[in-house]
Amino acid sequence: DAGITQSPRYKITETGRQVTLMCHQTWSHSYMFWYRQDLGHGLRLIYYSAAADITDKGEVPDGYVVSRSKTENFPLTLESATRSQTSVYFCASSELGTAREQYFGPGTRLTVT
Amino acid sequence: GDSVTQMEGPVTLSEEAFLTINCTYTATGYPSLFWYVQYPGEGLQLLLKATKADDKGSNKGFEATYRKETTSFHLEKGSVQVSDSAVYFCALKVTGGGNKLTFGTGTQLKVEL
Numbered sequence: 001d002a003g004i005t006q007s008p009r010y011k012i013t014e015t016g017r018q019v020t021l022m023c024h025q026t027w028s029h030s031y032m033f034w035y036r037q038d039l040g041h042g043l044r045l046i047y048y049s050a051a052a053d054i055t056d057k058g059e060v061p062d063g064y065v066v067s068r069s070k071t072e073n074f075p076l077t078l079e080s081a082t083r084s085q086t087s088v089y090f091c092a093s094s095e096l097g098t099a100r101e102q103y104f105g106p107g108t109r110l111t112v113t
Numbered sequence: 114g115d116s117v118t119q120m121e122g123p124v125t126l127s128e129e130a131f132l133t134i135n136c137t138y139t140a141t142g143y144p145s146l147f148w149y150v151q152y153p154g155e156g157l158q159l160l161l162k163a164t165k166a167d168d169k170g171s172n173k174g175f176e177a178t179y180r181k182e183t184t185s186f187h188l189e190k191g192s193v194q195v196s197d198s199a200v201y202f203c204a205l206k207v208t209g210g211g212n213k214l215t216f217g218t219g220t221q222l223k224v225e226l
Contacts, residue, residue: 042218104156
């Protein structure tokens, strides 16, 4: 199906475990983004990517790793999960341009116990 | 740096009431302005946008006008419905900003019968 998908939709993991959240888009958008959404903070940018093999830090990158070997995929890895990383994670994509909107995935709800 | 300020929520209205959600911004360049909506359990989706001063964005009965002189982009709807209950985010994007959106913290709207 066309669009932007995230998997898994829900994940429970333990402190210290590695977790990878997947994001896939079918539009061949050059830009992709990872956000976390927490009460009282709105959306905060974790990492973004302008193209395959080009990534950059956002506002809250600590504890996260990204890669982008293919244009359509942008996985986010928590190398050693902490309780403070319990959140809802959203992936988004867009083309370059000030007027271009970002398209958001449905989100992954991650709980770290 | 760039920033967006939205009115605090939640905003609770009766059906058919008039809605205004205030949004003001600070930007180093000439931004495009966006309103996104997030329905419960879903990702964000674009509601409307405006790319230059005095432009009016509109969609689904919602409107917002880009006011450069007051650096504002207030969201309005003449008659809200229960189905409009959601979280609304104001956002901006500037040229040369890495194609990133800067979001406000969101305003939750609850519409009651």
